[in-house]
Amino acid sequence: MENNLLADAVTYLAAAVVSVPIAKRLGLGSVLGYLVAGVIIGPFVLSFLSHPKDVMHFAEFGVVLMLFLIGLELKPSLLWKLRVPILGSGGLQVFITTLLVTAIGLFFGLPWQQALAIGMILSLSSTAIALQSLQEKGQMKSTAGQGAFAVLLFQDIAVIPMLAILPLLASSSDVASIAAHSGELHGWKKGLVAGGIIAGIVIGGRFLMNPIFSFIAKSQLREVFTATALLLVISVALAMQSIGLSPALGTFLAGVVLAESDYRHELESNIEPFKGLLLGLFFISVGASIDFNIFAADPALIIFLTLGLIILKYLVLQLLGRFTPMARPDRYTFAFVLSQAGEFAFVLFAFALGVNLLPQDLVSQLTLVVALSMLLTPLMLIVNDKYVQPLFRETKAEPVSDDISEENKVIIIGFGRFGQAVGRLLAANKISTTILDHDASQIDMVRRYGYKVYFGEGERHDLLHAAGAEDADVIVVAVDEPERSLRIIKAIQHHFPHVKILARAINRPHATDLLKAGVTAVERETLAGGLELGAKVMQQLGWRHNAAWRASRLFKKHDDEMVEQLATMSGDEKMFINHSMETRSFIEKTLEEDQHWEHEVDEHAWERPGKLKKNVHLD
Amino acid sequence: MQSVLLILTHPNLQQSKINYHLIQKANQLDFVHIHDLCEIYADGVIDIESEQKLLAEFDIVVFQHPFYWYSAPALLKEWFDLVLQYGYAYGPGGDSLKGKKWLSVITTGGGQTAYCKTGHNRFTMEQLLTPIEQTAHLCQMEYLAPFVVHGTGKLFDDKVRLDQVSSEYLKTLRLLGEGA
Numbered sequence: 001m002e003n004n005l006l007a008d009a010v011t012y013l014a015a016a017v018v019s020v021p022i023a024k025r026l027g028l029g030s031v032l033g034y035l036v037a038g039v040i041i042g043p044f045v046l047s048f049l050s051h052p053k054d055v056m057h058f059a060e061f062g063v064v065l066m067l068f069l070i071g072l073e074l075k076p077s078l079l080w081k082l083r084v085p086i087l088g089s090g091g092l093q094v095f096i097t098t099l100l101v102t103a104i105g106l107f108f109g110l111p112w113q114q115a116l117a118i119g120m121i122l123s124l125s126s127t128a129i130a131l132q133s134l135q136e137k138g139q140m141k142s143t144a145g146q147g148a149f150a151v152l153l154f155q156d157i158a159v160i161p162m163l164a165i166l167p168l169l170a171s172s173s174d175v176a177s178i179a180a181h182s183g184e185l186h187g188w189k190k191g192l193v194a195g196g197i198i199a200g201i202v203i204g205g206r207f208l209m210n211p212i213f214s215f216i217a218k219s220q221l222r223e224v225f226t227a228t229a230l231l232l233v234i235s236v237a238l239a240m241q242s243i244g245l246s247p248a249l250g251t252f253l254a255g256v257v258l259a260e261s262d263y264r265h266e267l268e269s270n271i272e273p274f275k276g277l278l279l280g281l282f283f284i285s286v287g288a289s290i291d292f293n294i295f296a297a298d299p300a301l302i303i304f305l306t307l308g309l310i311i312l313k314y315l316v317l318q319l320l321g322r323f324t325p326m327a328r329p330d331r332y333t334f335a336f337v338l339s340q341a342g343e344f345a346f347v348l349f350a351f352a353l354g355v356n357l358l359p360q361d362l363v364s365q366l367t368l369v370v371a372l373s374m375l376l377t378p379l380m381l382i383v384n385d386k387y388v389q390p391l392f393r394e395t396k397a398e399p400v401s402d403d404i405s406e407e408n409k410v411i412i413i414g415f416g417r418f419g420q421a422v423g424r425l426l427a428a429n430k431i432s433t434t435i436l437d438h439d440a441s442q443i444d445m446v447r448r449y450g451y452k453v454y455f456g457e458g459e460r461h462d463l464l465h466a467a468g469a470e471d472a473d474v475i476v477v478a479v480d481e482p483e484r485s486l487r488i489i490k491a492i493q494h495h496f497p498h499v500k501i502l503a504r505a506i507n508r509p510h511a512t513d514l515l516k517a518g519v520t521a522v523e524r525e526t527l528a529g530g531l532e533l534g535a536k537v538m539q540q541l542g543w544r545h546n547a548a549w550r551a552s553r554l555f556k557k558h559d560d561e562m563v564e565q566l567a568t569m570s571g572d573e574k575m576f577i578n579h580s581m582e583t584r585s586f587i588e589k590t591l592e593e594d595q596h597w598e599h600e601v602d603e604h605a606w607e608r609p610g611k612l613k614k615n616v617h618l619d
Numbered sequence: 620m621q622s623v624l625l626i627l628t629h630p631n632l633q634q635s636k637i638n639y640h641l642i643q644k645a646n647q648l649d650f651v652h653i654h655d656l657c658e659i660y661a662d663g664v665i666d667i668e669s670e671q672k673l674l675a676e677f678d679i680v681v682f683q684h685p686f687y688w689y690s691a692p693a694l695l696k697e698w699f700d701l702v703l704q705y706g707y708a709y710g711p712g713g714d715s716l717k718g719k720k721w722l723s724v725i726t727t728g729g730g731q732t733a734y735c736k737t738g739h740n741r742f743t744m745e746q747l748l749t750p751i752e753q754t755a756h757l758c759q760m761e762y763l764a765p766f767v768v769h770g771t772g773k774l775f776d777d778k779v780r781l782d783q784v785s786s787e788y789l790k791t792l793r794l795l796g797e798g799a
């Protein structure tokens with residue numbers, strides 16, 4: 001059995017590793033890559049898999065994780081702003097599509113209960129495919145992406161009443177068995193429990209999670225933080241499932257509640273890889289579940305149903321798009337991306353079969369139609385990108401930025417004494433910053449003063465990405481360890497080459513290393529302060545403050561130039577055995593050089609050369 | 620083509636209209652080197668040595684600035700005070716700038732009519748600029764007739780005059796570069 005598990009894992013992973021990069025290289029998107037991989041390793045081509053259906057159930061958890069992540073991006077206030085498209089486009093899409101599919105069902109002579117059930121189930125679209133495709137194209141924040149998201153959100157909510165209605169549609173003799181199916185609780189008791197769990201998620205997320213994350217984060221063990229994040233999501237999903245509600249909706253809610261948490265970015269980057277893998281697995285299992293025997297039995301019918309479903313849903317969406325502020329090209333993307341049936345259809349068809357609402361052969365055929373419509377979506381999106389969108393290119397209006405993001409132009413990594421000075425100056429001048437720091441105690445303190453501080457390690461590219469490095473103009477690297485600072489800079493330069501990096505240098509050698517690495521500007525952490533105090537010493541010795549200040553600033557300029565020169569010299573970095581020796585040797589060299597700098601002493605600024613008075617204080 | 624050093628002093632360039640407009644035109648000329656004092660010496664601490672080194676590379680110097688209190692902005696005055704040193708620009712051995720050309724490009728908010736005996740400012744530009752003319756003279760530099768843009772407040776509403784000013788400005792810089 002265990003061997004079987006590992007063998008399956010190898011099959012799935014190998015299929016993904018081979019097919020997805022090829023699909024991406026061909027411009028087909030990762031979703032299609034996964035789906036095709038599933039078909040290939042599935043029972044009808046290579047037949048490598050032992051239990052594709054089980055794997056699909058497991059992998060549906062990827063959708064749950066995805067909704068959690070989406071929730072994290074949506075603050076409650078933003079969700080409130082989306083209420084019109086969610087209820088408007090979303091509600092109408094589900095309603096009209098259900099109506100039309102039901103009518104077609106009736107036309108084919110199905111009993112009205114069955115027709116209505118099929119109508120409801122097929123009105124849902126695939127959150128997994130739609131959002132994954134939109135994200136991959138970076139269109140989540142476009143108007144089309146937002147519209148699609150609102151519709152998908154409504155559909156996810158609509159699953160709950162559907163689960164309640166399906167048993168009612170089943171014949172009366174079956175109702176008893178349904179009660180058993182959905183647990184022992186009925187009616188108001190069930191409602192009470194559901195309300196309690198949702199309240200628990202909201203209250204717990206708002207008041208309990210921050211202290212817990214803070215406690216975990218202080219342990220400095222990354223894997224424990226990851227474990228906590230997963231534990232949270234899985235518990236919420238399980239709690240929702242236990243009362244018969246959609247786990248995806250529950251985790252979405254948890255995500256929304258945690259969107260305002262300081263640990264948002266860290267949660268995002270911890271859950272992201274799991275979501276990615278599970279979604280991939282889900283797509284593969286969809287591909288593998290496509291039953292070509294059923295297809296072969298009546299290919300014309302299946303093709304007719306699949307295309308008919310897609311065209312119907314597409315037309316409904318196009319129609320709805322007209323009533324939204326979406327521009328024309330966006331309406332096409334919106335309609336194409338939502339025109340398939342969704343993963344909830346698999347669940348709901350199985351459920352409808354369980355309550356004897358739908359017959360086995362019809363469910364098999366429709367499940368195949370759902371899978372095929374999902375397989376076709378990436379292809380339609382390619383058609384949209386290659387042939388439909390270019391038609392609008394000349395007339396395309398500037399995308400309306402409806403500001404889903406609060407991404408700032410400046411990110412500060414490391415919010416200790418140095419980073420704080422930078423951040424305070426910027427804040428005082430109304431430039432808001434996103435701050436990353438890996439010291440949890442620091443975060444608690446600073447955020448009390450209204451700063452947006454997130455927990456995390458700056459060198460992780462996923463975290464930088466989550467913090468909005470793509471849209472940033474400047475990243476300030478203000479951490480206090482030279483090695484870490486250089487690692488972070490390498491990571492930024494590699495993943496976000498357009499961003500300007502300004503860095504805190506610990507000392508002279510670090511400053512030269514930073515300049516060699518190609519940062520835009522450096523400032524040594526103690527030099528400016530030390531030189532200012534030096535100027536004050538000179539003032540105490542009788543220098544006028546302006547002359548002392550001038551001497552101090554000129555000295556700094558000279559010293560900065562020396563460091564820049566050092567940085568341009570070809571590096572013999574490996575010369576020093578350790579860092580402290582390197583630093584000592586640098587100090588020696590610096591003191592030596594200072595002896596030759598007589599420039600300032602001879603200067604006779606403002607006046608002809610003459611003797612300086614000894615004491616010029618005006619007391 | 621001779622190279623031209625354009626020393627720009629505008630403490631408030633982010634809000635200026637005409638100086639920003641003109642300097643962008645000048646920036647397109649590859650023989651003009653723009654030296655932006657407010658950008659380089661934000662802290663007001665002018666590096667005399669490096670300024671003198673820079674001056675040595677050019678035979679034509681343009682000072683472009685707004686006319687603040689009938690004179691140059693404080694930072695340019697500081698630059699005069701420090702860089703035009705005794706023994707460098709004047710006094711014994713002070714002939715480092717000898718023979719170089721000096722052109723002032725000056726913008727004023729008031730209209731041309733304000734600068735006469737009966738006008739608001741009571742003196743002509745020529746009279747008001749005598750300290751600068753004499754500075755050039757003491758440095759043994761050749762003082763050229765200044766390029767003055769009056770009435771900058773309303774200039775942007777008058778497209779015809781704006782184009783005229785811009786093209787005259789460019790023409791002047793080109794003629795300088797050609798050594799005329």
